């Protein structure tokens with residue numbers, strides 16, 4: 001997998017490493033929405049997000065690199081505030097934006113689950 005590392009997104013200031021989806025990709029909008037709205041709680045490499053201070057945080061959501069999610073599940077989680085409705089806010093994004101995020105997440109979530117079966121393994 002090619003990691004398109006250095007994008008010039010430095011001005012954003014929410015601490016992401018950089019979106020790994022190319023600007024011409026139809027999922028780029030979803031990646032940006034994810035990076036701006038979901039990155040505080042969820043790790044997802046394709047959006048360059050690392051969650052919040054990783055493990056310790058109460059609000060930390062599941063690491064989406066390690067979960068395979070369907071489009072329907074992501075949309076459900078966004079509309080209902082996760083599956084339990086406990087911590088994740090409902091409707092952080094709605095309508096077309098929610099759909100774009102769901103498409104992006106369902107495509108890119110679970111990457112690590114496929115490519116590195118053992119936690120802690122850095123590269124294949």
Ligand code: HEC
Nearest residue numbers: 037038041059060061074077082083084085086087088092
């Ligand atoms: C305030 C922190 C927070 C934010 C912001 C947040 N989430 Fe979550 N999310 C969580 C928590 C905590 C869970 C797990 C608890 C639950 O499922 O109710 C979760 C669960 C999920 C799940 C289900 C994962 C699984 O397999 O159980 C998905 C998908 C998801 N979030 C996507 C998103 C998307 C997309 C966004 C941005 C639109 C987002 N989240 C924003 C905290 C957050």
